[in-house]
Amino acid sequence: MQKAWGVISLILTCCVLLYLMLWMNLSEQFHSKTVVISALILSKLGTTSLYKTEKPSYSTEQEINITPIPVLYKKNFTKLPVWDFEEVYLRNNEARKPTCPNSLQNTEDPEFKEAVLPDVQLWLYKGLLNITEWNRLAHFNNPFGFMEYKYNEVKRAVDLIPKPKSSILLPVPESSKDGCIRCAVVGSGGILNNSKMGKEIDSHEYIFRVNGAVTQGFEEDVGNRTSVYVHTAFSLYSNILSLKKYGFNSIPQDEGIKYVMIPEGLRDFEWIQGLLQGKEANGSFKGVRPLKYFEGKFNESRFYVLHPDFLRYIRNRFMPSKQMQDIPWAMYRPTNGAFALFLALHTCDIVDAYGFITEDHHKYSNYYYEKFKKTHVIFYINHDYGLEIKTWKKLHDSGIIRLFQRH
Numbered sequence: 001m002q003k004a005w006g007v008i009s010l011i012l013t014c015c016v017l018l019y020l021m022l023w024m025n026l027s028e029q030f031h032s033k034t035v036v037i038s039a040l041i042l043s044k045l046g047t048t049s050l051y052k053t054e055k056p057s058y059s060t061e062q063e064i065n066i067t068p069i070p071v072l073y074k075k076n077f078t079k080l081p082v083w084d085f086e087e088v089y090l091r092n093n094e095a096r097k098p099t100c101p102n103s104l105q106n107t108e109d110p111e112f113k114e115a116v117l118p119d120v121q122l123w124l125y126k127g128l129l130n131i132t133e134w135n136r137l138a139h140f141n142n143p144f145g146f147m148e149y150k151y152n153e154v155k156r157a158v159d160l161i162p163k164p165k166s167s168i169l170l171p172v173p174e175s176s177k178d179g180c181i182r183c184a185v186v187g188s189g190g191i192l193n194n195s196k197m198g199k200e201i202d203s204h205e206y207i208f209r210v211n212g213a214v215t216q217g218f219e220e221d222v223g224n225r226t227s228v229y230v231h232t233a234f235s236l237y238s239n240i241l242s243l244k245k246y247g248f249n250s251i252p253q254d255e256g257i258k259y260v261m262i263p264e265g266l267r268d269f270e271w272i273q274g275l276l277q278g279k280e281a282n283g284s285f286k287g288v289r290p291l292k293y294f295e296g297k298f299n300e301s302r303f304y305v306l307h308p309d310f311l312r313y314i315r316n317r318f319m320p321s322k323q324m325q326d327i328p329w330a331m332y333r334p335t336n337g338a339f340a341l342f343l344a345l346h347t348c349d350i351v352d353a354y355g356f357i358t359e360d361h362h363k364y365s366n367y368y369y370e371k372f373k374k375t376h377v378i379f380y381i382n383h384d385y386g387l388e389i390k391t392w393k394k395l396h397d398s399g400i401i402r403l404f405q406r407h
């Protein structure tokens, strides 16, 4: 009872404040700061106050009648809005503790040490989305949060995602004598054409691949195994259509493979619903049966969805682009390859990256599977390739990853 009164008085205080703020701004022209401030107050209503209660539950939310915050729109902001809880990320107290003496987590690099959160929550699943969490995450644009979406649209998909049995994606293999997990992350860069890196890549305990991960016919250069396949609904759907001519007839289906999805937009949540209910999807992929893309190899116990907090943490701490300070701010996001590489940095001890963009990318074709027709890298506006080049180089130079380069 006492708690309820506390919350109610806080709500009233906030309402008065909000009213005053709006009134003060009445004569001014609208600018994004107003939204920042008022949304900050709204978020206080929905999140911070509740974090202090002892053991909140769904019934607590209903008793005090929290509702989703009013929808915020990207186009009401002329640059990336920065909230005072921008750097609040869900953490996982069961996160992996490396046993490997040479783990990248033990790096001495001051910049990396300061940025990295080894226990950041990696996965989004049933139970992690309630209205309180929604009211925090609805402040961030996709894929870093749920801005512009409706609570129920996302909630019904998230509630279908099973909680992973273990919070550890990749166990230390029995064959590892020093307790280290060695991973190769393979991008699709043309630098791999005729690289003969296949054997070396396959010698890693785990191999991450993304998007159009063609291996058949390219084994000598890129290897043939896949342990973790990182994708979005759109990358699955479009790569199968467009890369057939290179032999990409199906996504990787190795025994025990883990499928990791980047929920880049609402369409991914629509896809998840179809996938996990074994039905045709609605919305953007209406009529598409997501399960079909896995050709009978799908198992919920090997399906993971990245948490928006993880994606935002990567953007904010490792890959903030200048583009976020301007009108197309909401378009910017790191590439799927970038997210895959950072996922490896959070689940492996030793990470080698192949086929990632380098300064001399103009010497190679866009993708390694374009063996005979040289096409240049297309710089899509939603990515910052210059920043990616610098980021991979920096991680390499500071000894955190080993980046495959040619001279």
Ligand SMILES: *[C@@H]1O[C@H](CO)[C@@H](O)[C@H](O)[C@H]1NC(C)=O
Binding pocket: 050, 056, 057, 058, 060, 061, 127, 128, 129, 130, 131, 132, 133
């Ligand atoms: C909402 O979910 C978050 C994340 O799992 C949790 O920390 C919090 O306690 C939940 N809040 C309520 C009111 O259930």
Ligand SMILES: *[C@@H]1O[C@H](CO)[C@@H](O)[C@H](O)[C@H]1NC(C)=O
Binding pocket: 224, 225, 254
């Ligand atoms: C990969 O190639 C090796 C040897 O070249 C072979 O033994 C293995 O069966 C292949 N694995 C797959 C998944 O094709």
Ligand SMILES: *[C@@H]1O[C@H](CO)[C@@H](O)[C@H](O)[C@H]1NC(C)=O
Binding pocket: 273, 274, 277, 279, 280, 281, 282
């Ligand atoms: C899509 O919509 C149809 C008709 O409303 C419904 O029967 C079906 O269950 C929906 N599919 C999914 C995956 O929710």
Ligand SMILES: *[C@@H]1O[C@H](CO)[C@@H](O)[C@H](O)[C@H]1NC(C)=O
Binding pocket: 299, 300, 301
């Ligand atoms: C999915 O994997 C789990 C755990 O390995 C297993 O127990 C279950 O039988 C599998 N389900 C299907 C449908 O293959």
Ligand SMILES: *[C@@H]1O[C@H](CO)[C@@H](O)[C@H](O)[C@H]1NC(C)=O
Binding pocket: 193, 194, 364, 365, 370, 371, 372, 373, 374, 375
């Ligand atoms: C791929 O490598 C081969 C051998 O070095 C070369 O002849 C070919 O032109 C390369 N393809 C492209 C598209 O660069």
Ligand SMILES: CC(=O)N[C@H]1CO[C@H](CO)[C@@H](O)[C@@H]1O
Binding pocket: 030, 073, 075, 076
């Ligand atoms: C205050 C303001 O400009 N709000 C606008 C934000 O964007 C939505 C959707 O485009 C508009 O309806 C609002 O008027």
